[in-house]
Structure formats: structure tokens, C-alpha cells
Amino acid sequence: MARKQPRRITSRRGSGKGRSGADTKSRSNGIIASFSRKTKTVRVPLSKLPARSKAARDRALHALSLIRRRGYRLTDALKEEKLSAATFRKYVGPALLPSKPGQRIRVTTSDSFAREMLLPSALGDVPIKVHGYRNASFLAEYRKAVLGYLRGHGADTLKAFEGKLIEGHELITDPQTLSALAEQGAIKPEQFYASVGGEA
Numbered sequence: 464m465a466r467k468q469p470r471r472i473t474s475r476r477g478s479g480k481g482r483s484g485a486d487t488k489s490r491s492n493g494i495i496a497s498f499s500r501k502t503k504t505v506r507v508p509l510s511k512l513p514a515r516s517k518a519a520r521d522r523a524l525h526a527l528s529l530i531r532r533r534g535y536r537l538t539d540a541l542k543e544e545k546l547s548a549a550t551f552r553k554y555v556g557p558a559l560l561p562s563k564p565g566q567r568i569r570v571t572t573s574d575s576f577a578r579e580m581l582l583p584s585a586l587g588d589v590p591i592k593v594h595g596y597r598n599a600s601f602l603a604e605y606r607k608a609v610l611g612y613l614r615g616h617g618a619d620t621l622k623a624f625e626g627k628l629i630e631g632h633e634l635i636t637d638p639q640t641l642s643a644l645a646e647q648g649a650i651k652p653e654q655f656y657a658s659v660g661g662e663a
Contacts, residue, residue: 509577509592514658517579521656522546523554524578530570531596537568573597579657583609583635587649590657591630602629603655610652612638613645 512520526540535543541551552559555576560569573596580602581588593599605627608620621636628634635641644650 509579518658519546519550520554521578521658523551524576525656526551527555527558527570527574530568531572580655581606581651581657582629582632583641583644583650583652584632585635585640587644587647588651588654591632593630598629601627605629605634606652606655609641609650612641613652 509517522544523546526535526544526546529535529540529543530537537548537551540546541548555574558571558574558576560571562569575595577595578593578599579590580593580599582591582602583606593602605624608624611620612618618638621638621641624634625636626633635644641650645652
């Protein structure tokens, strides 16, 4: 019986034909390209954000509030906050709802973003971390009430916040205490965020 000769396998690497050539190379390039297109999200604690980034984030949150509470168009909100669309999406992207090209942007009714806001204390305004849109809105309404009182609208608006807490801190509602702090320049009720003014 004649001995069977082993089949010789020739390499076609780089030939551009068959599975070992163009097809494999094409698939490999596609995978590499898809990974290179992906943007890796890196979460940085709020306390470690550079001052410039923190200010941009606060402006993005304020722009989100303008859209959510006042019905602003995206372009108008960005213009008022001097913010680019890319920066806006970078910081508040999870709060944006899917929309078709040309359709007016829609946002969620609430969010869980942490905000560094100012809280009046016995020593003046102190920055605290406020979690979520509802808590931030509550603190913003309180600061509006304080501002209204200091502008001569009476102390009745402060009564709604008597005994209330925000992130474990009791809100100051004593008119005399607030007046004294304002006279010393220790509180600025018109400023909401620790790094920049604006509503929650």
C-alpha cells in the first residue's frame, strides 16, 4: 500500500484572500475601531473636582433646572449659563430623555445628582452636599424665602421651614438671626451653589 503524503498547508497571511487574509484582517480592524470609539466614563468624587470643572457642572445643573422648571429651550438655557452642549451632556446626560433629530429636548422630572449647595448656619453660609433634585429644590425654596424676608416681604414665608431638616441640618428660621448674618455679609441668599449662583 502506498504511503499517504501529508497535506501541505500554505500560509496565505496578508494575501488579502480567504479567511486567513482579508476577512480576518477586516474583522480585527472593526473590533479595534469599535473599542477606540467608546468613551470610558470615569467617576470622580465631587470633592475632588477642580474648581473650574465644579463651576461648569453647577452651570450645567442650573441649565437643567431652567429646562425642567421654566420650560427653557436647550439653546436658551445654554446661552444663559454660557455653556456648550457637550459640557451640558457631560454632566447631566443621564437626565436627558431620548428624542428624535429636530425634536425639542426633554428631561426627566427628577434626578439623583449630588449638588454642593450653600446652607445658612450660625457661622454663615457653609457648603453641604445635597443628594437629588427634590432635596436641592427644597433648599433652594428655603433660600428664596430667606431672600424674600431680607428684602422686606415679611417673615411669614419662613414659617413653612420651621423645624425642617436638609441632609441632617436644621434650617434657621429665626428672623433676628438671619438679619444679623445678612448684615455681617455672612450669608448671600441669592447664591445657591457653593461655586456659582443659580437655582437648583
